[in-house]
Amino acid sequence: MNNKSPVIVFIGQPNCGKSTLFNSIAGYKAQTSNFPGTTVTHVHSEVLWKGKVYSIVDLPGTYSLAPHEPQEKVVLTHIFKEKPDLIVNVIDASLLSRSLELTLELLELEYPMVVVLNMMDLARKKGITINVEELEKKLGVPVVKTVASRGLGTDVLMETIENALRCQTRSIAPCYSREVEKRIKELMDILPEDFPIVANKRFTAIKAIEGETLAADKFISEHDLAFKQELDRLRQEISALRDAPAYEVISAERHHLALKIFEDCCRVARPKVSAIDKLDNLIMDPVLGYFFLLVIFAGMFYLIFKVGSPLETWLLKPWESIRLSIESHFGRSLLAELLVGLVQGIGGGIAIVFPYFIPLLFLMGFLEDVGYLARASFLLDAFMHRLGLHGKSVPMFILGFGCNVPAIMATRILESRRDRIVTALLIPFIPCAARTTIILALVAFLLGPWWALGFYFFNIFLIAILALILKRWFKYDSPGLILEIPSLKVPSLKSIWQKIYFNLKEFVRFAWPILIAGSVLLSFLSYLQFDRLINTILSPLVSGLLGLPQSLGVTLIFGFLRKELSLLMMFQALGVGYGQLMTVITKTQLLTFVAFVSFFIPCLSTLSIIWKELGKKVTMMSVALNLSVAVIVSWLIRLVSSLF
Amino acid sequence: MFGRKSHSHNAVRPYAEGLCSLLEVPEGQIFKIAEIRGGQGLHRRLLALGFHPGDLITLDNEAIMNGPVLVRNLTTGTRIALGRGIAQKIMVEAAGSDEQ
Ligand SMILES: Nc1nc2c(ncn2[C@@H]2O[C@H](COP(=O)(O)OP(=O)(O)OP(=O)(O)O)[C@@H](O)[C@H]2O)c(=O)[nH]1
Ligand SMILES: [Mg+2]
Numbered sequence: 001m002n003n004k005s006p007v008i009v010f011i012g013q014p015n016c017g018k019s020t021l022f023n024s025i026a027g028y029k030a031q032t033s034n035f036p037g038t039t040v041t042h043v044h045s046e047v048l049w050k051g052k053v054y055s056i057v058d059l060p061g062t063y064s065l066a067p068h069e070p071q072e073k074v075v076l077t078h079i080f081k082e083k084p085d086l087i088v089n090v091i092d093a094s095l096l097s098r099s100l101e102l103t104l105e106l107l108e109l110e111y112p113m114v115v116v117l118n119m120m121d122l123a124r125k126k127g128i129t130i131n132v133e134e135l136e137k138k139l140g141v142p143v144v145k146t147v148a149s150r151g152l153g154t155d156v157l158m159e160t161i162e163n164a165l166r167c168q169t170r171s172i173a174p175c176y177s178r179e180v181e182k183r184i185k186e187l188m189d190i191l192p193e194d195f196p197i198v199a200n201k202r203f204t205a206i207k208a209i210e211g212e213t214l215a216a217d218k219f220i221s222e223h224d225l226a227f228k229q230e231l232d233r234l235r236q237e238i239s240a241l242r243d244a245p246a247y248e249v250i251s252a253e254r255h256h257l258a259l260k261i262f263e264d265c266c267r268v269a270r271p272k273v274s275a276i277d278k279l280d281n282l283i284m285d286p287v288l289g290y291f292f293l294l295v296i297f298a299g300m301f302y303l304i305f306k307v308g309s310p311l312e313t314w315l316l317k318p319w320e321s322i323r324l325s326i327e328s329h330f331g332r333s334l335l336a337e338l339l340v341g342l343v344q345g346i347g348g349g350i351a352i353v354f355p356y357f358i359p360l361l362f363l364m365g366f367l368e369d370v371g372y373l374a375r376a377s378f379l380l381d382a383f384m385h386r387l388g389l390h391g392k393s394v395p396m397f398i399l400g401f402g403c404n405v406p407a408i409m410a411t412r413i414l415e416s417r418r419d420r421i422v423t424a425l426l427i428p429f430i431p432c433a434a435r436t437t438i439i440l441a442l443v444a445f446l447l448g449p450w451w452a453l454g455f456y457f458f459n460i461f462l463i464a465i466l467a468l469i470l471k472r473w474f475k476y477d478s479p480g481l482i483l484e485i486p487s488l489k490v491p492s493l494k495s496i497w498q499k500i501y502f503n504l505k506e507f508v509r510f511a512w513p514i515l516i517a518g519s520v521l522l523s524f525l526s527y528l529q530f531d532r533l534i535n536t537i538l539s540p541l542v543s544g545l546l547g548l549p550q551s552l553g554v555t556l557i558f559g560f561l562r563k564e565l566s567l568l569m570m571f572q573a574l575g576v577g578y579g580q581l582m583t584v585i586t587k588t589q590l591l592t593f594v595a596f597v598s599f600f601i602p603c604l605s606t607l608s609i610i611w612k613e614l615g616k617k618v619t620m621m622s623v624a625l626n627l628s629v630a631v632i633v634s635w636l637i638r639l640v641s642s643l644f
Numbered sequence: 645m646f647g648r649k650s651h652s653h654n655a656v657r658p659y660a661e662g663l664c665s666l667l668e669v670p671e672g673q674i675f676k677i678a679e680i681r682g683g684q685g686l687h688r689r690l691l692a693l694g695f696h697p698g699d700l701i702t703l704d705n706e707a708i709m710n711g712p713v714l715v716r717n718l719t720t721g722t723r724i725a726l727g728r729g730i731a732q733k734i735m736v737e738a739a740g741s742d743e744q
Contacts, residue, residue, distance in 0.1 A: 063692035064691075066692065382708065391712065482730060
């Protein structure tokens, strides 16, 4: 890390808007959504402000400095190992009193610190007026108001950061009630010489009393029995103060201090029941909620198709005519083959992928920012328990419809490894944007939307069955759901647009070149007639087992790179244009092909992320599971259609 | 004292006078958290989420099929979804009328 540029970390409770604030300062780099636990890893950026470079780090949200979920532990690493020069504590101002509990814990670190009151717009709507000067006085650190989603207040924040870095004033730890303070002082005084001090003596003493991990206790007792006895005595004394475990007493101290500060600095007008609250009650309703859930997802599917298919028809035309004119000009020379490959690759990206990809991204972004993911988790928790998971996995499945890769990353918010593995094994079966494109562009476009919808529902049904099977395999001990439900928010078009732009950029930078290169490569191979070799090798599988034209074999190899590739290659491999596809293969063959391509193996990026997150064994399991499902399903499709 | 709901699957344990679990209280009324039972991990998690004894809470909603319950903390203004097994470990008592 650069020594010269000061390191500034953003710390705050989940969903307070850290990443949004980070993005509005550093440019769109971190994922944002209205769900607690969106960020699961640190994101870092160098920012130039008034001629100076700052190194800013966005971290996952954490409720306290006693982490429970894997991603929350990242925060501790950053505080203690990488020693930031300044902590920016971001607070959701509409949840001020609860958020202050973490702030008080952070103040104990006595690092230079700035507090950001974000979501001031929501606080105002809730009727909360905050006296900033008073709050600054109480906390002893600068306080800045922002509305990150609209980029308001970032300049003031940067100025305050600059100031705080220059003055290097350290925050002052809050003072608890006398009886508790007395014990903390006592423990500070008897901390052994060689005791590992983190941050400062007081912080260390408090954390020792809170006894964050029993492992630490064991370490202490092995090293210094006398000290352990003293510690236990002090814990008991503190515990006796409120007739509760010592950690609860300390936590209650912060809670009450936070409430006190809140009362002293804020005025709360009685809030009106807004239209948004009424809507919230409707979509969370134990009966109507499920109806809306269905309508939302079916509606989404329908909308994407309704927008996508006319666009596709319209966009395909020019590319088709270019292809035909190349063929009539150059005949079947190498040049012509390569040009056709190029045109298919470029045109496929524009005409087949974009029309479905963009609407999908838009609707997903909308659902994320409104806050629907957490609500879907609540509604579906009971179903998920039947399947051996719990509601917290729901957002990952929904994210999976966009792309499987971030969905698998997001499994970090699941506490139990068993749940992570099962969820990560199931996610590759979710039709991601690429596969949705295939389903819509092939099945819906050529066979009609009902076929596609049917395929989609079959796909979801299949996931449920697989979950049941996996449940037998992995012993089920799912802990109950604990999930904060964030307030419904009116999504900002800017934020949704940024997400679309971000994903499109990724697509254009990485996926599209692969599509084009793959397409050209296939042309080249077929010119050399090398594809025949691959097709012959794969023939027992492709024509024998699946009953597909032999020439489709080579498309499967490419499908491993990107699922859309199989689709584009299909036309090339069969040597027909889009319109004539149904003249060379049958309905059953089309369905079999789509099913097989969808499931046969997670795409390369999905596999590598599974490997990275969960290791080789899980990756192997995933491949085996996908392959067997693909074979069984395609074979079933053949079987069923032969009956009619 | 509060309209108890019957939940056949979890037999009602004898509680101290006036205490009952979050699963047994009617929706929409205000109660005070008296005690959080259950293991340390759960206990600490709920504390971190801002659910402390003494806070006023209300049951907003219950999902069907033994799904989770939705609890609103009126003291801190937050809302969380809790699985039934967990909600059962949160003991509440009637809130004094001045607190309401
Ligand atoms: N109304 C309003 N919404 C905001 C504001 N700041 C952020 N949001 C929205 O709040 C949601 C959460 O923002 P994030 O930036 O993802 O929150 P985070 O703190 O990074 O969350 P985690 O990574 O889960 O800890 C997003 O939907 C944002 O669009 C704000 O100032 N006002
Ligand atoms: Mg974030």
